[in-house]
Amino acid sequence: MDSPAITFTPGPIVVPALVLASREVGACVEFLGIVREMEGSAPLAGLHYEAHEPMARLHLTRIFDELQTAHGSAGITFIHRLGWVPVGEASLFLRVLTVHRGPALRICADAIDRMKANVPIWKLHRSG
Amino acid sequence: MHLTILAFAQAQTQLGFRERVVECTAAESPRALLARIAPGFDPAGMRVALDCEYREWDAPIGGAAELALIPPVSGG
Numbered sequence: 289m290d291s292p293a294i295t296f297t298p299g300p301i302v303v304p305a306l307v308l309a310s311r312e313v314g315a316c317v318e319f320l321g322i323v324r325e326m327e328g329s330a331p332l333a334g335l336h337y338e339a340h341e342p343m344a345r346l347h348l349t350r351i352f353d354e355l356q357t358a359h360g361s362a363g364i365t366f367i368h369r370l371g372w373v374p375v376g377e378a379s380l381f382l383r384v385l386t387v388h389r390g391p392a393l394r395i396c397a398d399a400i401d402r403m404k405a406n407v408p409i410w411k412l413h414r415s416g
Numbered sequence: 417m418h419l420t421i422l423a424f425a426q427a428q429t430q431l432g433f434r435e436r437v438v439e440c441t442a443a444e445s446p447r448a449l450l451a452r453i454a455p456g457f458d459p460a461g462m463r464v465a466l467d468c469e470y471r472e473w474d475a476p477i478g479g480a481a482e483l484a485l486i487p488p489v490s491g492g
Contacts, residue, residue, distance in 0.1 A: 321492045339491070340424055340484050343468040368491060380492045400492060408465070408484070409491025410425040 292352035292364040294345055298371045301378045313362045313385045317392040319400065321380035323373050332413065334374040340408040344368075351402045359391035364399075368409060379411070417442065419449070420482045427485035430457055446483055447473040462487050 290309055306316060325331050352364050363385040373379045382399060386392040403409070419440045423431045431454055440449050446464040450457050463470055466480035477483065 337491070338424060340422065340465075340468075340486070343465060343484060344491075346468050403491050404489065406470075406489065407491055408424065408486050408489055410487065411490045411492075412425060 290363045292349060292356075292366060294348050294352075295367045296339060296341055296344070296370050297367060298369070301367050301369055301381050303381060304365060304367075304383075306383075308362075308385070310362050312387050315384075315386045315389040315392040317384045317386075317389070317396045319380070319382045319396050320378045321400075322378050323375050325375045327413075332375060334372055334377075335379065336372050336412040336414040337368070337370045337379060338410050338412065339368070339370055341370075344407050344409055347407045348403065351399055351407070355395045355398055359386070359395050361386050361391065361395055364395070366399075417479075419477065419480065421453075422482060422484040424485065424487060426487040427462060430454075431485075440477055442478050443476050445474045445476060446471070449477065449483070450485075459485070 323335050348366060355361070356364065361384060365383040367381040369379045382396055384392045384395045386395070417440060418437055421436050421438060423434055428434050438449070438453055447459070450459060459473065463486040464473055465471060465484040465486055466477060467482055
């Protein structure tokens, strides 16, 4: 089981090249979270993201380790943007590699749910 | 002892600072500390973390070096 790759970046998310650590990998699920214009009733130009980065890394690592142990995974890549993110650009990228598609889909969904509940990252309605 | 307080998002807006070093005792709780240094601060809905781990508002600070005020998170 590879350690999850966790990155916070102030710049646009560049989707990393797909590297298969094993020839047993049969599923790759990728999720991009994109900033949308309408959140609530008013149109936005974008969102500002901030994080308690050391704590976020600690809790993300814990979440991914638990999910990898429970479901099995050949690799997890997580990238979250910080600072100003304009509408239409990605704020989050998550890639999960597994042998079969079921675990990859579950890990992806559960990881995002748990991130949104417990990982100290915030989106702020603030001008760029 | 010295304790670094980190305030994020709405906590920063309420307190007016992102980071501040304060004096406290190991027996003091996060709730008592905030009431002492920022009497108008309202922690409703916020969680508190000591050295990157979520803790109870009324538990002792102990030997922690950092206290983070964690408003409802909203990553993604």
